[in-house]
Amino acid sequence: MSPIPSLHERIYELVRQIPAGKVATYGQIARLAGGCSARIVGYAMAGVPDGSNVPWQRVINSKGRVSPRGEGPGSLIQEQILREEGVQFDPTGKIDLAKFCWLGPAG
DNA sequence: AGATTGACTGCAT
């Protein structure tokens, strides 16, 4: 526990601040995390330990859609969780970022 | 220290 959390931990803390029913894009988190690139956020999400309080499911890509993890229902699970949170999906499976995009820790 | 990779992004074809 250092006074200055690593980039990874900082991202986790940031994602933890995302309220239910809202979502944030990788670029958004990256910017709030200190201006790193969206890839770092994606990499951090991939390294999220199972059991942490990080609602990684609320982090999506700039397309307003969940990131296709390739195999497994992972993306589908994420979509279901977001629906449970109150996030609405378009008929195309996209999220209305105009309403559900998290503005940041400031609100 | 160098090369490779990745849950990204934006533009071009």
Add this chain to the structure above:
DNA sequence: CATGCAGCCAATC
């Protein structure tokens, strides 16, 4: 709308 390419930066080998 599908595919390709380049830029981006940290983690990993």
